[in-house]
Amino acid sequence: MEWILLLLLGLFAAILGSIMGLGGGIIIVPALMVLSGYTAILSGITPQVAVGTSLLVMIFTGLSSTLAYIKQKKVDIKSGLIFFAGSGPGALFGVWLNKDIEVNAFLIFFGIFIIIVSFILMIRKHIKPIKLAKKGGIRRTYENDLGETIEYGYQPVVGIGIGFVVGMCSGLFGIGGGSLMVPAMILLFAFPPHMAVATSMFLVFLSAIVSSISHISLGNVDWLYAAALIPGAWAGGQIGAVINRRLKSDTVVNLLRIFLIIIGIRLIYQGITGM
Template structure:
């Protein structure tokens, strides 16, 4: 039964992660940590193993989602590669921070981080883009489904700096990093929502690739857990990309926000009480 649950977990996490550009690790890591106290096969799982295993799974979620989005020309590959100049080193720094972290501290910090992400998702639609590249910087244009020309842009130094923080969170928490990068692209750079999500999944793939290689070298990956999660993650990434093209996603965002708050509170409680 536990193996079936892991398969379904990978599928659901990848679908939601692909729809929102979050990657899915933000659901997989807390699920593994919470279930470690209840499921026999997950008993005693450490934060390091949860993060390392999640990042290996994120490679497949990110790749399948990216390929699906590329087919429909939604990925800003040049911007994604530029952001990776920051997220790559950031991911390695995050792995270094993760290696000696205390379990209780990890749970409390990660729970607070998840609640912060839910708040970001709540306010992002009500804040107009700052558009940091009004003068100079990188400029891009995109014709949306209504035939309207949408312009967006950013200062490379600012984009790389933000991506470094995103990469650090990826390596530290085992998430794709899109929970920070998507709001940044929407609010700071004026990216169209579909382009932001698709480009974020491309960045998730690259960051997870770098982070997971380091975690593998440190022995932080449980390959049995990964094998159970990866099939669902691969197909979930494809399904999520298809859903993203058809829905505005308001209902999904609201459900995801609620779920993140519940998970965040549960992890903080577990970190404080040990239960």
């Protein structure tokens, strides 16, 4: 029964992660930590193993989603590679930060982080994009499904800097970084939401490779858990990309915000009380 639960967890996390460009780790990591107190096979799982296993799974979620989004011509590969120039080193730094963190501190800080992410998602519709691409910056255009041409842009140094922070969060929390990268691309760089999500999944894929290799070398991956999560994650990545194309994201964002707040409060409570 527990293995079926892990399969469904991988599927559910990947679907939501692919729809929103979050990668799914923001659901897998807290779910593994919470389930560790209620199921025999996950008992005693450490934050390091939860993060390392989540990052390995996100390689498959990211690749599955990216391939689907490339077919839809929504991935800005050039921008993704520029952001990865920062997120790659950031991911290694995050792994280094993760190796000695205590369980209770991890739960509290991760819970606070998730609540902050939910707040960012809440206000993203009410903030006008900041035009950061001036002279010397990168400007690009995108034609949406309505035939409208949308211009967006950024300074490469700013994109790399934000990418470093995103990569650090990926390596530290095992979340893929999309929970920060998608709002940053939309709010700061005026990316069209669908392209921001698709490009974020490409970045999740690249960052997860770097982070997971580091966690594997540290022995932070449980291969049995990963084997149970990966099939659902691969299928979920494809399904999420299809839903993203056909469904307005507002309803999903609202549900996800509520979901993140509940998880964040639960993890903070568990970290403080040890229950």
